[in-house]
Amino acid sequence: MTTPALNQLSASQAAALLARREITAEAMVRACLARIDLREGEIHAFAHLDADGAIAQARALDAGPVRGLLHGLPLGVKDLMDSADMPTTYGSAIFAGYRPAFDAAATALCKEAGAVVMGKTVSTEFAYFQPGPTRNPHNTAHTPGGSSSGSAASVADQMLPLALGTQTAGSIIRPASYCGVVGYKPSLGRVPGAGVKSLSPTMDVIGGFGRSVADVGLLGAVLTSDERLAHLSDTKAPRVGWFKSPIWPEADADTQAMWQNAQRTLSTHAASSDDVVEPQDFGDLIPLQKSVMAFEMARALSHERAHFAPRMSERLNALMAEGMAIHGDTHAAGLLQTLAWRARMDGLFDRYDVLITPSATGEAPAGLGATGDPMFCRSWSLLGLPCVHLPIAQSGHGLPIGLQLVGRHGQDHQLLSVAQWVHERLTR
């Protein structure tokens, strides 16, 4: 058995070695830089790479005490997040070379816990649908998904063990699915949003990517200040609700086959495993999410709309027009409907510890001109519930596919514990 290169270690494996000083942060960083050097020309995961800065950070960490849960772990930061020491573009040409005065709070928390920020990872334009240059590591002719394209791709390609992402519609779960990594979107409100480009305050959430559930738990513990997430307990067999959702017919044949296999496997282990009789009108959540998001994004980008519309993509300008045509009273009504839906769906978790639902319609679509459809994520984003993507299978073309697990609001520890339980049983 050959020893894996350090960049191949999962975040939690590496964190344990780093905490025990069995490997140095500098060696870890150099292993990742070597992989980036080898692959970045093909993958284009980075909007900005700071190799020298990362090595300097790593050396400083090696010379001092163990800082925290992320001590010495290389981290990618989505370029939707402000950086005091790196350019920040939000994926838009408008902000080329912009240098904010401070780090996003989520980044600062990770640095405080000992993470080494390696660079800024590619975001689509203001986290909407206009792609950046990133390619899918499993097949570079396919999209990595978006909007957290570079974060998902860099973790999938073993350039980095961990990366930060954000989600408003499906920007963590979808690229995690397309790239075959674990993605984690925390409960709405648990992670500080300061210094992250605000798009839709009703839904914006910061989370991230790793190569195991334990990895995203480690990151999540730092982002939420909830150390329990770094120590996922053995959970008793969970009550699983299989939630196809009204758009189930959009899931492709590979996904439907994976679903049936997973259902068969888990039914023999879970405390209960039932098809969820959906709220009949659950399908209403998708247009509601689209309306709230269009209204809020068009207003959040008011300065850009007023001054830089010619430098925004057609896709984004179309969203701006759509959003500005929605009246404030419609938005207010949408917020009320959202609150009512949140209260109503909460009741489902009296009966199920976790809902399992598709993450995406299937494998990453071919082509780099679009980032795929977040339709299976929109409702959960509007509901503000914590979600995890688990990669568990391959499509007929050898691309990764997987499932989305959804938990109760605020119960991220339980969700991640159940996700680890599920992942172990579906990937044996």
Next chain:
Amino acid sequence: MTTPALNQLSASQAAALLARREITAEAMVRACLARIDLREGEIHAFAHLDADGAIAQARALDAGPVRGLLHGLPLGVKDLMDSADMPTTYGSAIFAGYRPAFDAAATALCKEAGAVVMGKTVSTEFAYFQPGPTRNPHNTAHTPGGSSSGSAASVADQMLPLALGTQTAGSIIRPASYCGVVGYKPSLGRVPGAGVKSLSPTMDVIGGFGRSVADVGLLGAVLTSDERLAHLSDTKAPRVGWFKSPIWPEADADTQAMWQNAQRTLSTHAASSDDVVEPQDFGDLIPLQKSVMAFEMARALSHERAHFAPRMSERLNALMAEGMAIHGDTHAAGLLQTLAWRARMDGLFDRYDVLITPSATGEAPAGLGATGDPMFCRSWSLLGLPCVHLPIAQSGHGLPIGLQLVGRHGQDHQLLSVAQWVHERLTR
């Protein structure tokens, strides 16, 4: 009868004249600048004043078509909000001279509607309790309140007809009360927060100040894209609920006397006028608000905490320590309690069109070393409900006092309409 100087006009009066081109934006701006020139040396409402820029903006507006609801109206912008064309300090020495790349979305919406941004108004340090230099126009030995100190003082002193503020605990309603102007905190989620220093996403709201309910309606219409707020309808006699709250004994004698007078007056006009039998445990909301706010502010300011703690006030460093000592699982539980409280309090509005409650313990306290206590605002901030402060009386020392009106979530139009109805009857 002498014609009032233009700076003495209310925003809605001036807006009508400007829209009909009966006065020019330049004349309006110059009248405000003259007042500022006269008074700013005493009041210190501005962190930055851009007289030349304001005149240039006004001339451009006079030379073009009528832009929108705020055409030609001078506007103050709280220095917690990013400005592309002015320094932005968030009330902290850490950010002296900082110049962000874009305007806060709320500012951009106001400019789009024709407002002339005159300058940045003083905020307390990161909108917490360490005061800026602003004095109360009614008695310069007294605090104007905070954190939107400069905005409230400039509108009270007739330097500006309108100014933007933000509230996390009591930062709009309290200074409005101390300075004797109308303050409006919209429903949580209705105004874009992009480009405003994020402190506590669970509560942060942008609103503003004017000298009548119609004034803040005009501003609110632009901030929420809900034009109905600019046209407050005659409302039928409302069902009024008098909500003393468990901290009622903290209200001083002047406030309690004002309360009784107001109750007597309104009881003869309102459809119903009843003391609200409070939820017995309503008092729990204050410690809950403090805990959620301390947790979230300590994390929102993570970059500042890590790099600039020596340049933060003792008060703020104490909040950082308090917040960092709160665990993420406690915060998650606090978010769930908040959601439950929001749902529960919503039911009260089946019986009442508006709740009336104190805005503050009484008149602006003497001294400039503190900004007063937001105790009567904290619960409503956590609940995310729309609030209006109405100035209606004077304390024994001749300082303004008034009442807070609270509406149902999302029903800002109804709240403002009822507030106008109430204000007319209490100030006749």
